[in-house]
Amino acid sequence: MQFYKELQLSPNSLSMKISIKHIFIIFLLFFVSFAKAQKTTINFIENDYKLALEQSKTSKKPIFVMVYATWCPHCNKMKATVLKDPAVIDFFNANYINVMMDGESPTGKDFMKKFRVTSFPTFLYLNEKETHLYSTGGEFTSEEFISESKKALNPNTQLPYLESQFNDDIRNSESCLLYLNALRKSIDRDKTDEIVAKYLSTQPKDQLFTAINWKIIAFGVNKLNTKEFDFILDHQSDFAKVASPKRVEAKIVSVVNQSLKHNMESLDSIGYSKNRILAKNSNLTKVDSLVFKLDLQMYEACKCWDKYKQTTLESVQKWAWSDYKTINEITKIYIQYINDKEALQSAITWAKRSVELNDSAESNLSLARLYNKTKDKKTAITYARKTKNIITAMGWDTKEIDQFYLDLGIK
Template sequence: MKKLLTGIACILALSTSAQDREITFKEGDWKTQLAAAKKENKIIFFDAYTSWCGPCKMMAKDVFTKNEVADLFNGTFYNVKYDMEKGEGPALKDKYDVKAYPTYLFINGEGEVVHKIVGSMSAKEFITESNKALKPESTAFGLAKKFNAGDHSEATAVAYLEALEKAYESDKMGSVAKIYFDGLPKASLLEARKWELVQKYLNNPSSQAFAYLYANKAELGKKYGADKVNMYFENTMNMSVYSVKRAYEKKDNLNEAKEIAAAIRKLQAAKPTKGSAFMLAQLDLIAFAAANQWDKFTAKIDAVLADAGFPRKDQLVVTAANDVVTAAPAKYYPVAEKWANELQKTAGDFTNIQLTDLRKRILKKQGKTAEAEAMAAKAMELRKEAGKKGQMTPPMMKD
């Protein structure tokens, strides 16, 4: 019995010490780190994280502490990490266009990104993806050079698009997909292999290929199923409207955004989809907000509220009201509150929480701090009640 207990104790000791290494991160300012990595002739592994990011914490706890991961990174890379909301973090976030967390960058001694990984994953996947940094030609950045030099073969284009997708570079992916698919013979786009790739990567409605496919969606529906085909076009255009709005808000890639908006309008005019009214209303509101035409903006929402059959009315009005609070002059806040009161008459729990958040934002903007805090408490209570019912709750809007 004593020998058995001793054996069990040894096994437990071995199991607890089996994973005893982890990635070691260097400390210092970015300029110093970059110079040190260049001197050591190592690629920098740059962990871009935030203190509130759950997947970041999971990776640090469950992946960075695996021996095989630690051995690869400590022996191969120059490891650094920065909180994107503290110290040099915000400047580095902008410099390297970090949009999601966790983001893992691999940077050479010249400060150039040679590989990028976004999101959490298993240790095995992390090792596989990280090793690509040692072969830059297989990364999004290496494939970009190849593609931009004129290699638009399916092998190169698909590898590049796949790398961009993994790096969460959806806008860039759309631009590359447009070049690739627009360069193919039109009839080939209806073939099974190309249609499969289109659904995965072609997210740009201003593409000639997209327009051709949209014009031939009846034929596509016969071959691949009408529901699936219609869903592809609907989802792609809806996501593109969102990208147009984001571009206007950031004042970035505006020419491309205008092209996409014009393409959606043209396609919907030719063959309206179920979501046509919603999409076109969004594009109108985006244009009005960008031009500071808030009278036209508010008149549009008043018309939507008066239309009993308007689809997804609550979603459009709540979003528009928050846009008013974010960007419009203060004199329009009462209009947003009027919309909230109108929606309140038929609102479900989800929308009711959104309206409470909206009212909190209006009160805070008006300098009514105590009332805003009371409204925030009410919103929190509504979320708790919805949670007890097992209902989904909306994310909280920033003030």
């Protein structure tokens, strides 16, 4: 009985023990919540690749670098969606030392130069020795992004392994295709033409035109000034039998577009002129139409208005006669930069065609402005009134047309 009494707790003692228990539970819940909160973002190191490299050497984890630009919509979308997905956060925090690199910062520019990064966003995977394991770019879903990032962790899908497999047996189409598939998404995609050249040099002439060889060419040929591109042009009908005429044509157009746009972006007029000649050798209507549009973009970028005028006068009716959007773009350039009277009369003809194709406010306003530029104020007023009627009916902002009314003296 005495023993039992000693075991009994006083009300105060019991209350104190219950309070301690409650405090412990509250503390535990807080700790768990805090721990979870710590995992709501990827542990990014901002713009400090050297620190990431040190941590990689210590932890033996590979490095993941996202190279972005603040103005890049694809970068911002990935940041706002995929990189905030809990599954993505857990995956990257568990497997990588993560770096967020602003490609326009001084550090970022140095990093891009070192690893030959040329586009945003680029996702680069390196080991502690700075070996390029894998890379890709663009937008992904969470599932796709994790899947791509797992390839950098798997020795059998890393670029060094795929390269060694290809070099061990250059004749092997499967190893070539696997290597090309990884390369063409990577920062080393400019190497694909060289890989295709090596592979094709090992193939018997009577076995060149196969479905697998076309796939290799489709994956790997990306430059105009190569023997491999000439080979496609010379054997379009042969490859069409194992692929299809549309696929062969689409590949040729893609190579032309990619090569000429690269020259345009760097304002390389000499390179553009050389590649343009090669492109025209394809004798494909779609290529000629594409080259016409790219010519105009190149001349606009270089402010070569005489060449712009000459090209449009020669080719609008051939390559843009059913394309009101292109016609409207051309007439806007004429309104702003071309003063030749005869050329402006041609532009009026094009603008009328645009109105026929699409009787829109934009088409009518361009026509009104062209008439005004050629001193035909009466006709300019007619089309200006028509433009305002369309804009008013649609409930759009009338600021631009109201200003043009003032310029024309319309009350």
